[in-house]
Amino acid sequence: MAEKERTARKAIAATARMKSLMADHFLSLKKAKEEGNPKVAWCTSVGPAELLHAMGFLVYYPENHGALLGATRQATDCIPVANAIGYSPDICSYLTSDVGAYLKGQTPLTKAYGLETIPKADVLVYNTNQCRDVQDWFAFYAREWKVPLVGVHTHRQIKKVEQYHIDDLTAQMKTTIPTLEQVSGNKFDIDRLREVVGLSLECTKLWRKVLKFGAAKPAPLTFFDATIHMAPAVVLRGLPEAVDYYKLLIDEMQERVDNKVSAIGGERHRIYWDGMPIWGKLRELSDQFASLKTNVVASTYCNSWIFDAFDPNAPFESMARAYTELFIVRDESYKEGYMDAWIKDFSCDGAIFHDARTCPNNSNDRYGMPQRMTERLGIPTLVINGDLNDLRCYSEEQAKTNIEAFVEQLDQRR
Ligand code: SF4
Numbered sequence: 453m454a455e456k457e458r459t460a461r462k463a464i465a466a467t468a469r470m471k472s473l474m475a476d477h478f479l480s481l482k483k484a485k486e487e488g489n490p491k492v493a494w495c496t497s498v499g500p501a502e503l504l505h506a507m508g509f510l511v512y513y514p515e516n517h518g519a520l521l522g523a524t525r526q527a528t529d530c531i532p533v534a535n536a537i538g539y540s541p542d543i544c545s546y547l548t549s550d551v552g553a554y555l556k557g558q559t560p561l562t563k564a565y566g567l568e569t570i571p572k573a574d575v576l577v578y579n580t581n582q583c584r585d586v587q588d589w590f591a592f593y594a595r596e597w598k599v600p601l602v603g604v605h606t607h608r609q610i611k612k613v614e615q616y617h618i619d620d621l622t623a624q625m626k627t628t629i630p631t632l633e634q635v636s637g638n639k640f641d642i643d644r645l646r647e648v649v650g651l652s653l654e655c656t657k658l659w660r661k662v663l664k665f666g667a668a669k670p671a672p673l674t675f676f677d678a679t680i681h682m683a684p685a686v687v688l689r690g691l692p693e694a695v696d697y698y699k700l701l702i703d704e705m706q707e708r709v710d711n712k713v714s715a716i717g718g719e720r721h722r723i724y725w726d727g728m729p730i731w732g733k734l735r736e737l738s739d740q741f742a743s744l745k746t747n748v749v750a751s752t753y754c755n756s757w758i759f760d761a762f763d764p765n766a767p768f769e770s771m772a773r774a775y776t777e778l779f780i781v782r783d784e785s786y787k788e789g790y791m792d793a794w795i796k797d798f799s800c801d802g803a804i805f806h807d808a809r810t811c812p813n814n815s816n817d818r819y820g821m822p823q824r825m826t827e828r829l830g831i832p833t834l835v836i837n838g839d840l841n842d843l844r845c846y847s848e849e850q851a852k853t854n855i856e857a858f859v860e861q862l863d864q865r866r
Pocket residue numbers: 515543544545546547582583584585586810811812813814840
């Protein structure tokens with residue numbers, strides 16, 4: 453017990469409010485399915501959620517469900533069930549754990565919120581800006597439930613975002629409107645879309661502010677806190693609840709900064725994390741870093757829900773820009789510049805790259821980036837092999853030893 457108290461990170465009081473918001477979100481989906489109204493749209497995590505809210509849908513994010521399956525360690529039992537119907541163990545383990553859980557008839561939403569099943573989609577809407585897997589994932593459910601599947605295809609590996617990227621995506625988004633009108637029974641209203649984009653903009657600005665607190669010394673929060681507190685930015689953006697929540701969290705973080713409160717106590721080193729979280733091992737990793745007095749203060753992953761470009765005056769174009777400017781959509785040279793800036797702003801002593809076996813899209817170590825980073829910035833880097841959900845790809849002992857050795861390396865450089 454004494455050890456646990458010594459190594460755990462400091463609890464965030466706003467968490468209670470966040471949990472109740474998440475409960476309300478899932479219970480409203482449950483009610484909508486029971487009553488048949490409003491209709492439910494499934495959306496990829498960086499898909500055109502604003503359009504769906506504006507059309508009157510309740511929006512459900514399967515990647516959030518994938519993360520829950522990982523965090524509750526149900527994923528490992530579910531993945532083989534999807535493998536058995538032909539979904540390879542090498543593709544996205546959110547997809548395979550989610551499809552496997554569906555086939556097994558289980559969901560962590562039952563224990564957490566009393567939902568017997570995931571909320572069935574009335575329409576499925578994807579954006580391939582992050583990967584092709586989301587389209588194939590949604591196609592499974594479209595076949596299963598015989599519901600419409602629509603989506604947009606974003607240009608990828610982009611160095612500079614060009615006007616033709618924006619024009620193309622804008623046109624694609626508009627082509628989804630007739631299907632969305634038909635399923636929702638509502639007419640598209642541009643003023644309602646402006647309102648929702650305005651709320652998403654507010655949410656994104658506040659979420660950026662939360663993450664920027666990580667630059668304070670000592671940092672009042674960790675990457676592990678951010679993976680939890682990003683939930684409203686992911687599933688409630690476009691709604692006033694997310695805006696109110698981040699105001700509350702910002703007050704708490706500001707108070708910590710004013711009083712020089714460290715999230716881990718006795719912060720000695722500061723690390724940048726690139727790549728996906730290892731959902732089933734968040735607690736263990738958080739405890740290990742805290743015990744080493746090392747704070748993971750910034751990450752690419754949690755920044756993925758910062759959408760600076762939203763503009764209520766140009767809702768479609770700004771959504772197209774926001775969803776194209778994302779880190780995951782960009783080429784290596786852009787990514788390097790982006791990470792360098794965050795590492796410098798957050799005074800990081802080193803960077804860890806998580807190579808997630810089933811997500812090449814979020815594994816940035818595969819083309820020499822860590823080595824080039826060390827040459828450019830003069831900081832040590834470490835690659836951890838693992839996965840977002842498939843713990844069969846993760847050797848905990850090896851990762852622990854490598855992290856310890858990495859922090860010793862940082863110690864020697866002090
Ligand atoms: S980006 Fe990676 S984790 Fe996310 S849906 Fe695609 S393959 Fe899965």
